[in-house]
Amino acid sequence: MPQVKAQWRSLEELAQDSQFLLRVEQEFPGLAAALSAPRDRRETLTLMAAALALAGAGLEGCDGAPEGHLIPAVRQPPGIVPGMSDYYSNAHVEGGYAAGTVVKHFMGRPIKVEGNPFHPASLGATSPIAQAELLNFYDPRRSWGVTRAKLPRSRAALEQALAEQRAQLAATGGAGFAILTGASTSPTLAAQLEALRKAYSQIRWLHWEPIGRENVKKGLESV
Numbered sequence: 001m002p003q004v005k006a007q008w009r010s011l012e013e014l015a016q017d018s019q020f021l022l023r024v025e026q027e028f029p030g031l032a033a034a035l036s037a038p039r040d041r042r043e044t045l046t047l048m049a050a051a052l053a054l055a056g057a058g059l060e061g062c063d064g065a066p067e068g069h070l071i072p073a074v075r076q077p078p079g080i081v082p083g084m085s086d087y088y089s090n091a092h093v094e095g096g097y098a099a100g101t102v103v104k105h106f107m108g109r110p111i112k113v114e115g116n117p118f119h120p121a122s123l124g125a126t127s128p129i130a131q132a133e134l135l136n137f138y139d140p141r142r143s144w145g146v147t148r149a150k151l152p153r154s155r156a157a158l159e160q161a162l163a164e165q166r167a168q169l170a171a172t173g174g175a176g177f178a179i180l181t182g183a184s185t186s187p188t189l190a191a192q193l194e195a196l197r198k199a200y201s202q203i204r205w206l207h208w209e210p211i212g213r214e215n216v217k218k219g220l221e222s223v
Helices: 018-027 031-036 038-056 128-138 155-172 187-199 214-222
Strands: 085-094 097-106 109-115 178-181 204-207
Touching (some): 109 128, 178 187
Antiparallel strands (some): 085 097
8 A cells, every 4th residue: 555644733743743843953053942831832933833834834734754865055055154144135115115124034035024124115114915925925825837737838838828828818899808916116018018008908907906005195195
């Protein structure tokens, strides 16, 4: 009979795995002590669920390290100091407006998002949404290539599908076709969409944000 892989049904069950604790200790020194203490385990797992489950643990289960050999980089990426954390500047776009951020990383792995004190839109502060952007770095649902119906496809297949879509839009003038985006202040995106609307006059452009900036606008008006 084929061997059944060991699976964990919850993060608390995962925390009982000695091999998992060993990997956590190697990647996040000092965190394993909190996970091994029953009193602190629930709070620790709650706060570190995404970072631990997606970065420190295997995504398919925890029955051991993946097979294969780990080979160090032949050319060390610039700015990487083994065993030391570092920072790089970034920008978080929220409601169509960018705010400067600083991302703390450990050997290239982002671990914290903070505001950039030199950016006029943030002055060192961040919103809860900007803080949560860290989870997107470890999102297992992010696409790693061209797919269709959850199956990998080649670039040639993508180009053929785009050509068929363009032919259909040309035949209908874009009727029934809508482009949905978030709020945007990008002149490049606006120019691209305007070019599409000139080529296909019936195309509709809709934008929507789950959290608007109405309160920000009201606050500025009250000053």
